[in-house]
Amino acid sequence: MSSTTTKSAYLAGVRDGAPFVAVAGPFAALFGVLATEAGLSVFEVMSFSLVVIAGAAQFTALQLMQDEAPTIIVLMSALAVNLRVAMYSAALTPYLGGAPLWQRIFAAYLLVDQSYALSHAKFEATPELSVPQRMAYYFGTCTLVMIVWFAGSYAGAALGTALPPDVPLDFALPIAFLSMVAPMLRTMPHVIAAFVAVVVSLLAVNVPYSMGLIVAGMAGMIAGAQTELWLKRRAA
Amino acid sequence: MIDTTLLWIVIFGLGVGSFLLRFTFLGFVGDRPLPEWLLRHLRYTAVAILPALVTPLVVFSGENGSTDPTRIAAAIVTLAVGMWTKNVFLAIGAGAATLLALVYGLV
Numbered sequence: 001m002s003s004t005t006t007k008s009a010y011l012a013g014v015r016d017g018a019p020f021v022a023v024a025g026p027f028a029a030l031f032g033v034l035a036t037e038a039g040l041s042v043f044e045v046m047s048f049s050l051v052v053i054a055g056a057a058q059f060t061a062l063q064l065m066q067d068e069a070p071t072i073i074v075l076m077s078a079l080a081v082n083l084r085v086a087m088y089s090a091a092l093t094p095y096l097g098g099a100p101l102w103q104r105i106f107a108a109y110l111l112v113d114q115s116y117a118l119s120h121a122k123f124e125a126t127p128e129l130s131v132p133q134r135m136a137y138y139f140g141t142c143t144l145v146m147i148v149w150f151a152g153s154y155a156g157a158a159l160g161t162a163l164p165p166d167v168p169l170d171f172a173l174p175i176a177f178l179s180m181v182a183p184m185l186r187t188m189p190h191v192i193a194a195f196v197a198v199v200v201s202l203l204a205v206n207v208p209y210s211m212g213l214i215v216a217g218m219a220g221m222i223a224g225a226q227t228e229l230w231l232k233r234r235a236a
Numbered sequence: 237m238i239d240t241t242l243l244w245i246v247i248f249g250l251g252v253g254s255f256l257l258r259f260t261f262l263g264f265v266g267d268r269p270l271p272e273w274l275l276r277h278l279r280y281t282a283v284a285i286l287p288a289l290v291t292p293l294v295v296f297s298g299e300n301g302s303t304d305p306t307r308i309a310a311a312i313v314t315l316a317v318g319m320w321t322k323n324v325f326l327a328i329g330a331g332a333a334t335l336l337a338l339v340y341g342l343v
Contacts, residue, residue, distance in 0.1 A: 019324050019325035019328070020324070022325070022328060023328060038238055039238055040238070040243065044243060044247070047247055048247050051247055051248065051250070051251035052247065052250045052251050052254055053254070054250075054254055056289060057250060057254065058250075061246055061250060065238045065242065065243065065246060066238065071242050071245055071246060071249075074246050075246060075249045075250060075253065078246075078250050079250065079253045079254070079257065081289070082250075082253075082254050082257060083257060084281065084285040084286075084289075085254065085257050085258045086257040086258070086260055086261065087278060087281040087285065088258075088281065088282075089257070089258050089259065089260055089261040089262045090260075090261040090265075090270070090274070090278055090281075091278040091279075091281050091282075092261075092262060093261040093262055093265050093266075093267075093270065094267075094269075094270060094275065096262060097261075097262065097265060097266045097267035097268070098266070098267040101263070104259075104262045104263050104266075105259065105263065107262060108255060108258040108259035108262050108263060109255060109258065111258040111262075113282075113286070116282065117282055120282070168306075168307075168335055168336070168339050170297070171297065171307050171310060171335055172332075173290075173293065174290050174293045174294050174297070174307070174311055174314075175310060175311070175314050175327075175328055175331040175332060175335070176328065177286045177289060177290040178290055178294075178311055178314040178315050178318065178327070178331065179314050179318045179324045179325075179327035179328045179331065180282075180286060180324060181282070181283060181286045181287055181290070181315075181318070182314070182315050182316075182317075182318025182319045182322075182327055183318055183319070183322040183323070183324065183327075184282060184283050185283065185319060189279075189280065190280065190283045193280040193283045193284045194283045194284065194287045196284070197283070197284040197285070197287045197288040197291075198287045198288070198291045200288065201287070201288040201289075201291045201292055202291060202292065202295065205292050205296070212288075212292075213285070213288050213289055216284070216288035216291075217281070217284045217285035217288045217289075218284075219284070220280060220283065220284025220285070220287070220288060221277045221278075221280045221281060221284045222277065223280075223284075224277075224279065224280030224283065224284060225273075225276040225277045225279070225280060228276060228279070229276070
């Protein structure tokens with residue numbers, strides 16, 4: 001395995017991750033703006049984004065702290081929203097588990113929706129990649145997104161309340177997630193998994209402390225796996 | 237206003253908790269093979285969790301959890317363009333353009 005192919009895998013990751021700059025930037029800036037409005041200092045906003053790197057969980061925690069929820073509920077809810085990264089970690093393990101521990105520690109720290117979604121799709125489509133090439137691609141997908149994540153948080157915090165109040169930044173997250181999901185709906189089990197998750201997420205919307213998300217996600221995963229088995233049995 | 241001590245407890249608690257969630261499998265399991273039934277479910281993590289996260293945000297996107305037709309329209313456009321072109325960037329662009337056009341009354 002030459003260093004040239006590792007480098008080109010890294011650059012491919014950077015290239016594939018580039019579109020998400022347009023998403024991560026405004027999203028991080030939105031967190032900066034909202035957190036500053038809630039009374040956090042620039043230093044506190046940056047610490048939050050640097051230590052946690054999880055947009056949805058950060059928004060959840062911010063909202064619940066403003067509602068003066070008990071600290072344990074704030075932590076449990078935000079971690080529940082973020083529980084999907086444990087599933088991402090498990091999904092990437094067959095591909096990255098053979099890498100050195102220090103690389104896996106950095107990979108874990110940088111595991112977000114974008115790095116997971118891009119890398120998992122790439123590793124599935126190109127099984128011939130070596131472990132170092134996969135790691136290089138993975139870190140490539142993180143590079144621009146992370147730079148923009150921290151820069152955006154800072155810009156948002158510095159900008160504070162200067163933004164006109166009617167800019168619909170609140171919808172940056174749904175648009176980002178939808179654009180990521182749409183190209184993944186390529187087989188019937190994938191479509192059924194998504195459909196079941198959507199239905200259950202609406203039925204479970206009043207389940208307290210964000211646990212509805214976990215229930216709906218697991219229902220979707222089971223539906224996808226069962227459909228796959230059913231199709232396999234029918235073909236056999 | 238948010239209490240400073242509680243804020244730092246939340247920041248560090250979330251930091252440690254999120255890292256452990258991310259590290260569990262990558263770190264502790266390593267390259268030991270995972271059972272087939274687990275892998276079969278993991279294939280559908282993203283297509284299940286992301287729609288589950290996004291659906292309530294889309295459906296209850298208006299003030300006080302009401303339904304906002306503007307945001308529903310933007311979501312449908314994003315999804316349709318994404319499924320049609322398989323291009324994340326085009327999907328985001330189309331969704332954002334729809335939302336801005338509707339919010340600022342350009343249509």
